[in-house]
Amino acid sequence: MSERMIRQATPDDRTAILELNTRAFGQPDEANIITKLEKDGDILVELVAHEGDQILGHILFYPIGVFGKLGAIGLGPMCVDPWVQREGIGSSLVTQGLNLVREQGAPLVFVLGHKEYYPRFGFSEEATAEFQTPLKGPHFMAIRFRFGPPMSGRLVFPAAFGIADLA
Ligand SMILES: CC(C)(COP(=O)(O)OP(=O)(O)OC[C@H]1O[C@@H](n2cnc3c(N)ncnc32)[C@H](O)[C@@H]1OP(=O)(O)O)[C@@H](O)C(=O)NCCC(=O)NCCS
Numbered sequence: 001m002s003e004r005m006i007r008q009a010t011p012d013d014r015t016a017i018l019e020l021n022t023r024a025f026g027q028p029d030e031a032n033i034i035t036k037l038e039k040d041g042d043i044l045v046e047l048v049a050h051e052g053d054q055i056l057g058h059i060l061f062y063p064i065g066v067f068g069k070l071g072a073i074g075l076g077p078m079c080v081d082p083w084v085q086r087e088g089i090g091s092s093l094v095t096q097g098l099n100l101v102r103e104q105g106a107p108l109v110f111v112l113g114h115k116e117y118y119p120r121f122g123f124s125e126e127a128t129a130e131f132q133t134p135l136k137g138p139h140f141m142a143i144r145f146r147f148g149p150p151m152s153g154r155l156v157f158p159a160a161f162g163i164a165d166l167a
Contacts, residue, residue: 002052004089006096009046009058014038016055017048024079033077036160037062044073045100049080049089056081059093061101064110065156066131070149072142073101074157075111094121098143108144110155115139131155132166 009017018031025031037043042062049057059078065071075097080090098121101109110128111118115138123141130152133140157163 004049004051004056006047006049006092009048009060013048013055017058020055020058020081021077021079024082025077030077030079033160034060037158040159042158042160045097045104047093047097047100049093056084057089057093059097061097061109062158062160064158066150066153067156069153070107072150072155073106073109075109076113078113090117091120094118102145107146107148107150108142110140110142112140115141133157134164134166 018034021031021034022028034043037060043060044063045061047059048055057078057080059075062074063071064074075094078090078093078097080093098109108127109123110131111123112135115125118141122143124143125138125141127142127144128136128140131142131150132153133155135155154166156165
């Protein structure tokens with residue numbers, strides 16, 4: 001029996017990744033965002049959890065512009081196959097993904113997601129205090145890896161998310 005592992009996603013995984021996201025979210029919206037992120041060259045890091053040939057989970061990271069300043073990173077979409085949720089796969093994807101972008105020098109990472117899920121990895125709403133975006137609220141969180149730029153500013157998301165830019 002093969003082991004569960006995490007690896008970088010490859011172009012050959014694309015169909016399985018889109019199908020998994022559609023199933024896990026129960027709608028095609030996230031799969032459509034992923035397709036557009038890829039088309040626009042806006043995927044920075046993408047990992048899959050797998051067991052042999054079967055993709056069980058997925059996470060990606062994308063660039064966030066901070067108007068007039070050094071940029072940041074965004075996490076998501078991420079998902080785990082409904083059949084194997086609550087077995088730690090999501091946590092492994094988040095932890096390994098954060099380690100990777102941290103090693104690559106990311107100062108901070110934002111996420112829009114479940115407010116009961118991401119704080120366990122160090123995300124907090126407070127860490128978003130000095131940043132402006134229409135997404136702000138309890139579901140919008142950040143984790144800071146190091147003190148330094150960007151410390152504040154207006155966030156600019158990839159077009160795939162269709163988020164209005166605050167003028
Ligand atoms: C959220 C998700 C990625 C978690 O993956 P997972 O492999 O089940 O997570 P883990 O096994 O590492 O962790 C399980 C924990 O996550 C919590 N969790 C799962 N879904 C949650 C949700 N919707 N809201 C809050 N917490 C959630 C569980 O309560 C569990 O908490 P516990 O450890 O205190 O019991 C997975 O449930 C999923 O794909 N959901 C559908 C898509 C989705 O919502 N993606 C995230 C968008 S922000």
